[in-house]
Amino acid sequence: MPSSITAKNQKSFAPTNYKLFRMQKKILAIYYTQSGQMGEIMTTFTAPLAEAGASVETVVIRPVTDYNFPWTGKRFFSVMPSCVLGIPEQLEPLELKEEGYDLIILGYQPWFLSPSIPSNSLLQNEAFKALLKDTPVITISAARNMWLNAFTRVRNMLKDASAVLVGNVALVDKHPNPVSFVTIFYWMLSGKKERYLNIFPKPGVSEEDIANTSEPVTTMRLAIFYIDFFYNARKHSFCNQFFGAVEHLHITFKFSETKILFF
Numbered sequence: 001m002p003s004s005i006t007a008k009n010q011k012s013f014a015p016t017n018y019k020l021f022r023m024q025k026k027i028l029a030i031y032y033t034q035s036g037q038m039g040e041i042m043t044t045f046t047a048p049l050a051e052a053g054a055s056v057e058t059v060v061i062r063p064v065t066d067y068n069f070p071w072t073g074k075r076f077f078s079v080m081p082s083c084v085l086g087i088p089e090q091l092e093p094l095e096l097k098e099e100g101y102d103l104i105i106l107g108y109q110p111w112f113l114s115p116s117i118p119s120n121s122l123l124q125n126e127a128f129k130a131l132l133k134d135t136p137v138i139t140i141s142a143a144r145n146m147w148l149n150a151f152t153r154v155r156n157m158l159k160d161a162s163a164v165l166v167g168n169v170a171l172v173d174k175h176p177n178p179v180s181f182v183t184i185f186y187w188m189l190s191g192k193k194e195r196y197l198n199i200f201p202k203p204g205v206s207e208e209d210i211a212n213t214s215e216p217v218t219t220m221r222l223a224i225f226y227i228d229f230f231y232n233a234r235k236h237s238f239c240n241q242f243f244g245a246v247e248h249l250h251i252t253f254k255f256s257e258t259k260i261l262f263f
Contacts, residue, residue: 025054026098028131031107031140032061032118034069035193037204038107038142041171045140045213046105057101061118062092070191083111086153088121094128103136104163110143110150115157123157132163140169140213142205144180147172171205171213 029046033039042058050056067079082089108119115123122128137158141147147170158165173180183203186196195202 025049025102026100027054027056027103027105028059028096028098028101029056029105029107030059030061030122032109032116032122033107034067035187035191035204037193037210038109040210041140041142041205041213042105042107044210045169048214057097059094059096061122063118063121064090064092067117069188071188073189076188079117080112083114083117083120086114086120086124087117088124089117091118091121091125094125096131100131101135103138104132105138105140106154107140107142108150108154109141110147113146113149115150115154119154120157123154123161129161132158132161134162134164136164136166138167138169139165140171142171143173144184145172145174145177169213171209173204174206174209175201 027046027049029042031038031042039060046056046058068075081087106119106122109116111117114120139151139154139158141151143150151168151170155165155168173184175183179200180203183196183200186200187193187203193203
């Protein structure tokens with residue numbers, strides 16, 4: 001990191017100039033999706049990072065016994081006990097290009113107010129837990145306006161794996177809960193992301209909000225800078241006191257109705 005960074009040239013910290021510093025990062029974007037929505041979100045979210053020079057590897061979580069989409073009512077409710085209890089299922093082996101990453105972006109969705117079974121299974125996978133150890137992680141979820149309980153469980157599992165959780169992005173269906181309850185079940189059981197009866201709004205995260213997920217990435221570039229500088233600087237005793245103050249900051253950013261939390 002350049003030693004000439006001072007208050008006078010603080011503009012060098014700007015996200016738009018971040019690629020001049022350390023954007024040769026190895027980033028793993030890993031997620032599960034049934035409908036394809038999380039794939040759209042992750043592609044949009046990580047595109048500016050790749051454009052800025054980072055190496056972004058995208059991996060899809062694949063259960064050995066997958067969960068077909070659309071659901072049937074019987075199949076959907078049959079997975080509730082395993083999901084709520086956090087019972088993992090077997091996953092296809094992960095095929096990763098790198099042995100370690102500078103940042104992991106984990107995309108998941110809540111099922112029954114809990115992390116989906118594929119996401120929960122990944123976080124209990126010993127090989128993936130080894131990859132998480134001491135690695136900065138940003139989580140991103142897509143759900144109805146009920147994401148907090150699932151996030152809390154994901155956060156705890158990341159802590160158990162000794163990962164360094166640095167941020168969370170929660171994308172939500174912004175319609176009232178009674179409305180989204182109807183539309184999400186229509187989508188789940190029909191496989192059609194369209195207006196039910198031509199009266200209800202489209203289900204899920206809006207196309208506008210998915211498109212806007214690229215906006216916080218400029219902020220995330222700065223966050224990656226902080227991760228790199230402060231995380232490594234902590235190894236040096238003269239930075240310990242300063243880092244101890246910084247690492248407890250909890251900053252909330254908002255774009256549209258999306259919550260972006262950096263810790």
